[in-house]
Amino acid sequence: MPATPRATRRAARAGPPRDAASLRAALVAARAPGSPAEVTERARAGLLAWLDASTAQPFETLVRALATGAVATQIGRAMLAQTPEPPGLACAAGCAFCCILPGADGATITGAEARALHAALAPQSGPGGTDWHPEACPALDPDTRMCRAYDARPMICRSYVSRDAAACAAIAEGRPMPGPATHPAQITYLTAHALARAALAGVAPTPTYALKTVAARAGASLAEALKTARHAPKSLDAERRRLVRGMGPAR
Template identity: 65%
Template sequence: MPRSPRAARRAAKPGPPHDTASLRAAITAARLPGSPPQVTEQARALLLGWLDPSRTFADALRDLSSGEAARAIGLALLDRTPEPPGLDCKSGCAFCCILPGDDGGTVTAAEARTLHAALIPLQGTPDGTQWHPQACPALDPATRLCRAYAARPMICRTYVSRDVTACEAIAEGHAKPGTGTLPAQIITITVHALARAALHGTTPVHTYNLRAIATAALRGTPAPDALKSARHSPKSLDAERRRLARGLTRGAG
């Protein structure tokens, strides 16, 4: 009995990657509905470039699933990105460190572990919520300076503003132009989404709640337990990817 077209497509679909060659093929074939094609293709090219022949399959699997690959690619891109002119960012402003919304700021496992390690020595100390109830716990409430600045994730590194009053308004839930994110942020999230699509059926690729990780570290919660409690639902990565894409579209308009 001949196969239906749907059954034929299922039979032709490659299985989960099992070596570097099949991983490259899976990354090449991965699709991300809702992402601007130019963003997806730039992220794909950078990810395939990262997956060089000297990297073992086991190492690649580990770094893709943890988000270490996405972070490395994002940081390299950020290093090549000139700072936009006319920024109004100042030390101690901290309105960009207010984290409204349920996701608490989207970070990868690699970023979550790095942030946790930087904050765990400060357990029991006052945190940013003593300045603002939705502030990142990594803030020093007195100085409004980040106490984990060197370990801050990409979401923090890429936020920029030409108007500090816009940051304050947005932090209080009022839309006002003047802020944005550098391209490295959407590329990082898109690379991580491509990794998840490519590794489907092989190993999970999660995202985590930045605020929850920082809170857990300052309470002295061990890293494995902190990550477990701060893990996002599977839909959160795509939601963040689409949110950034909408911002990119508005900026282009």
């Protein structure tokens, strides 16, 4: 049975969550400043639905699923799956302009995504995307311009869409153009991770990682790749705010 507002406030004041009930109260009370209210509540609803269906799991298992971003990723992917694909997309195999990632970071991903990406790339060898373009994702095959870890690609790779490949090429060269956009599932999943972080304060860290660094360090151990790619705590909020400024459908 859902907690009453009074019980939720009482549990939120009681300190870090210690069981499924107090974890639920912490998620209800969690805030994600910077994300629009409708996005925050959609993300929160996804977290609470997952928790209500998972209360038979040990508390430590619940915490790990939230802290690694496995739940946030599940929420984002479900939203993508339930949303019809926008008509007229120009996205096609081998286009790969969206795989040109300027800057050292590339993109923000969760721990669950970082582990999956590393596992997919670790057994592979040979040149990476930088053999095609100096700022391309290391997970890209430079000859086919196809992702070498497609099934393990993070949410940002799944949610970026465009109706104009020429606009994508221009953006890859640093020239802003209309056309490409990020699916609302992206900001929803990052907001879900931010809410999980707030709820787990004092219980477990909920880091994010740099996609490009994880892919580039696939030949190293997982522990070393994660250590190198781990973000500063403020990076998640900065990425959410960046996405909010650019929110809008593909045009």
